[in-house]
Amino acid sequence: MNEKQFHSIHITRHKCIGCVHCMAACPTKAIRVKDGKARIIDDLCIDCGECLRYCPYDAVHSHTTSFAALDAFAYKVAIPSNVIYGQFGSATLPSEILSALRRIGFDEVYDLSSICELNNAATEEYLNEHPRPRPFITPTCPVVVRLIQRRYPALCGQILPIEPPREIAAKILRTILPKALNIAPEKIGIIHITPCSAKMVSINSPATLQKSFLDGAVSIRDIYPQVLNALRKSHEDELMRHLFPETQFSGIGMGWSLSGGETRGLKKHRAVAVSGVRDTMRVLDQVEAGLLQDVDLLECTVCPDGCVGGPLEVENRFLAKSRILQLVAAAGERSVVDPKDVSRLYHKNFLSFDHPVMPVESHPLDANPAQAIRKAKRREELFGELPRKDCGACGAPDCRTLADDIVRGQAGLADCPFVEKEKR
Numbered sequence: 001m002n003e004k005q006f007h008s009i010h011i012t013r014h015k016c017i018g019c020v021h022c023m024a025a026c027p028t029k030a031i032r033v034k035d036g037k038a039r040i041i042d043d044l045c046i047d048c049g050e051c052l053r054y055c056p057y058d059a060v061h062s063h064t065t066s067f068a069a070l071d072a073f074a075y076k077v078a079i080p081s082n083v084i085y086g087q088f089g090s091a092t093l094p095s096e097i098l099s100a101l102r103r104i105g106f107d108e109v110y111d112l113s114s115i116c117e118l119n120n121a122a123t124e125e126y127l128n129e130h131p132r133p134r135p136f137i138t139p140t141c142p143v144v145v146r147l148i149q150r151r152y153p154a155l156c157g158q159i160l161p162i163e164p165p166r167e168i169a170a171k172i173l174r175t176i177l178p179k180a181l182n183i184a185p186e187k188i189g190i191i192h193i194t195p196c197s198a199k200m201v202s203i204n205s206p207a208t209l210q211k212s213f214l215d216g217a218v219s220i221r222d223i224y225p226q227v228l229n230a231l232r233k234s235h236e237d238e239l240m241r242h243l244f245p246e247t248q249f250s251g252i253g254m255g256w257s258l259s260g261g262e263t264r265g266l267k268k269h270r271a272v273a274v275s276g277v278r279d280t281m282r283v284l285d286q287v288e289a290g291l292l293q294d295v296d297l298l299e300c301t302v303c304p305d306g307c308v309g310g311p312l313e314v315e316n317r318f319l320a321k322s323r324i325l326q327l328v329a330a331a332g333e334r335s336v337v338d339p340k341d342v343s344r345l346y347h348k349n350f351l352s353f354d355h356p357v358m359p360v361e362s363h364p365l366d367a368n369p370a371q372a373i374r375k376a377k378r379r380e381e382l383f384g385e386l387p388r389k390d391c392g393a394c395g396a397p398d399c400r401t402l403a404d405d406i407v408r409g410q411a412g413l414a415d416c417p418f419v420e421k422e423k424r
């Protein structure tokens, strides 16, 4: 039995006009449009956010942590995604952005690039010690993990069992801050600042941890105006340029928000990077078929161009990407992590999953196997009776899905306007 999983993407019913753009965009066929309103089937949704990108009527929304909710914590710590460095133009330094986050109310702000570099070093150790299976698949994008659990269950064992940088950073801070500050752990809120709502999925329904080390994820879009305001009002920026120079950032870690950035730091292993949900599914189909075994690590992110293409960023993704590439070039190959420290943490299992990723069962056509076979046969017959135009007018994304819905008792042949017309 599948336990109820958290979803970050929802439809605001009163805004929906039933135009079916979202249904056509959904890669897992998780949307139906009935009576002029779209509905998401939770068991099929992987929270990729494609419907959010394509809805022209602002009827799809994502659930992230509100900035006001952070008042519940006495001490607020931000761990922003590196994507934030690409949001404020090429004249704004990362150090100024971190400083602006402090000014809008965070007590501490930690740059993630050094932890990204740490993750690269740990990945290298893991790949050295585990020559099989190939390829391992990175777990950084929570949508990819959810996609594998539901569509490619046989690949669950190929997910690289090292926590992504946001969780490692939060775990380190959870270990050191309560003692250093002498504050009760529950009063310290550790918050990710994110370009995508899927991070809420990995916080509220973690696939690899008993409990996430993060307390929430605030969207870049939500805090953008305050950060921009704080940047404009800043009197300290010149001072900050000297106090917190760019040299503190990891050159290898800075590029993690771009497709290929996660694996760029690997020196001894062959890696392939793929981005975008449909290309990711195409490549996972190949891995499932036993291909790509000469690749050590497959980096998959469902947003186009990597996290920099997340639906909750503000800057046009091409400009954001260009700014981050500038920062990567400026930082060069500079390393800020001692591999010996990483090795110690790695061998203590500090960086590992609590448990492996488990498949999430899809609903069979019927609990009774004989009945399921009969229904599968009936589904094929129904598909033969449908016009195969995949027009979406019935409220299902294509004729094959309508046939499936009919045998599951969730739709009728009369939903197809072509069948009805023929009857008349």
Ligand code: SF4
Pocket (backbone or CB within 6 Å): 011, 015, 016, 017, 018, 019, 020, 021, 022, 023, 033, 037, 038, 054, 055, 056, 057, 058, 059, 060
């Ligand atoms: S894209 Fe989907 S959610 Fe948005 S209005 Fe059209 S049917 Fe409704």
Ligand code: SF4
Pocket (backbone or CB within 6 Å): 009, 025, 026, 027, 028, 029, 030, 031, 040, 044, 045, 046, 047, 048, 049, 050, 051, 052
């Ligand atoms: S979030 Fe993705 S999988 Fe879920 S309904 Fe929207 S498009 Fe489909």
